[in-house]
Amino acid sequence: MLGRYVTRAVDAQSRWSKPLGDFNQRLLRAIFHPIRPIQNILNGTWLGHPLHAVVTDVPIGALTVSIVADLIGQPVVADVSMLVGVLAMVAAAVTGAADYAEVDGTARNRATVHSTLMVVSLLLYVVSLVIRSGNPPDRLVPILFAIVGYLILSLGATIGGDLVYLVGTHVNRHAWRGAGAKWIALDLGGLPDIPNGGPTKMKAGINELAIIRDGDRILAVHAQCAHAGGPLAEGVVTAEVIECPWHGSRFSMTDGHVVRGPAMYDQPAYEIRRAESGGWEVRRQAS
Numbered sequence: 001m002l003g004r005y006v007t008r009a010v011d012a013q014s015r016w017s018k019p020l021g022d023f024n025q026r027l028l029r030a031i032f033h034p035i036r037p038i039q040n041i042l043n044g045t046w047l048g049h050p051l052h053a054v055v056t057d058v059p060i061g062a063l064t065v066s067i068v069a070d071l072i073g074q075p076v077v078a079d080v081s082m083l084v085g086v087l088a089m090v091a092a093a094v095t096g097a098a099d100y101a102e103v104d105g106t107a108r109n110r111a112t113v114h115s116t117l118m119v120v121s122l123l124l125y126v127v128s129l130v131i132r133s134g135n136p137p138d139r140l141v142p143i144l145f146a147i148v149g150y151l152i153l154s155l156g157a158t159i160g161g162d163l164v165y166l167v168g169t170h171v172n173r174h175a176w177r178g179a180g181a182k183w184i185a186l187d188l189g190g191l192p193d194i195p196n197g198g199p200t201k202m203k204a205g206i207n208e209l210a211i212i213r214d215g216d217r218i219l220a221v222h223a224q225c226a227h228a229g230g231p232l233a234e235g236v237v238t239a240e241v242i243e244c245p246w247h248g249s250r251f252s253m254t255d256g257h258v259v260r261g262p263a264m265y266d267q268p269a270y271e272i273r274r275a276e277s278g279g280w281e282v283r284r285q286a287s
């Protein structure tokens with residue numbers, strides 16, 4: 001299976017991709033964290049979908065048109081579509097950088113290889129465009145630059161796809177969690193009752209919840225962050241909004257909606273009531 005060799009080859013780059021990823025991430029966090037609202041726009045928190053995944057379709061389409069136009073002798077179409085493709089690659093790079101700032105471990109190493117390939121491809125396309133702008137009588141050299149750029153772009157796009165499909169980067173961590181209409185007993189974990197304050201981690205069936213309590217007001221969301229699985233029960237709650245300790249996503253404890261990215265998906269929230277047999281029971285809120 002070809003994909004296995006690509007994965008091995010990408011992981012074999014960790015000697016340089018890990019330190020470069022560390023450096024890139026420190027730099028990107030220094031840029032983006034003071035401007036979180038802009039980072040969240042680039043993440044796609046407002047859209048409920050990763051914006052990078054939307055934008056990347058444009059350069060791949062435009063640059064495919066460009067290479068076909070080059071090969072069939074349509075230079076104007078080739079050059080215009082290449083310009084569109086290069087501008088869209090810059091937009092894809094900016095949205096990708098906002099996401100890349102908040103990935104860890106294997107995903108970050110692979111994202112480093114992915115982004116490095118995309119930057120190399122972009123540079124080749126820029127060189128091709130610059131040569132084309134001089135209207136050379138022979139277009140062989142800029143076409144060769146474009147062909148090599150396209151091959152590298154394709155490899156980079158494959159690795160970018162693997163980041164989602166193989167590693168699960170930016171996949172909703174609750175995609176397979178059923179909504180369910182059943183009330184389930186809350187396991188107090190040996191405590192006499194749900195303690196005031198919190199967040200406190202407690203189990204209900206197979207689900208772990210992060211619960212806060214202020215007297216009769218008890219709110220619960222799933223304890224695994226929708227962004228990358230961070231431990232929400234170890235987060236900080238301010239004004240009924242819980243902040244994930246890993247990358248700072250914030251969710252409303254009342255209904256789970258995402259208040260701040262990088263998460264793009266809402267958090268499952270739960271209703272709590274007294275059980276007739278004593279104790280408490282919970283049910284996932286309708287979204």
Ligand code: FES
Pocket residue numbers: 102225226227228229230231244245246247248249261262263
């Ligand atoms: S795991 Fe990334 S913000 Fe929670």
